[in-house]
Amino acid sequence: MDKNLLVVLILIPILIIGGDSYLNSKKRSFEIMTLNAGIQEKTDQIGEANEAKQRLPVTQDSIKKLKLQYNEIIRNLPSAQQAEILIKQSIPIADKWLQFTELSPMTKTRNKMTIKVSSGETKIDYDEIKMKMTIKSLFAKLGQYLQELENIQVQGVRKLVEVAGLEIKAEPNSEQLLVTMEVKTYTLPEK
Secondary structure, three states, X not given: OOHHHHHHHHHXXXXXXXXXXXXXXXXXXXHHHHHHHHHHHHHHHHHHHHHHHHHHHHHHHHHHHHHHHHHHHHHHOOOHHHHHHHHHHHHHHHHHHOEEEEEOOOEEEEEEEEEEEOOEEEEEEEEEEEEEEEEEEOHHHXXXXXXXXXXXXXXXXXXXXEEEEEEEEEOOOOOXXXXXXXEEEEEOOOO
């Protein structure tokens, strides 16, 4: 074989490969960088997923605790229908020992409460139902009445009833006390 032909045959592929490499090197470098960035992004996502997987038992435990707390709250808070019964039950109890001088109608207000959970904070909506009352009573009878309020039950379950803003004043020239207070209960809004 002729040496010149051999050189040409060797030189042609080298020129083709070299020319292609020279002309397309920037494009290929950009493609490689893009692929490497994609690989890094996927690696980061896998790392985040593995961290989340490791935190999962703690989160599940936290959810179980929150469910138990929620069930306890539901057991002790009256339903919306029960709340009205609770507040109304406070009146007949009072009739045994006390004399009402003023009784305001029930009011319902929607409130928010922030609670801390393992994943941060969350807000809970709740309704506050209250009734203001002013009564006259002897001191001992007032104590009995407040104890009865604390132990009010609906369908055999003691429910949350709170006495707030208790203000006691002595009646002039009398053994009776003038008592102003609010009776409150709380419910979770019905969905």
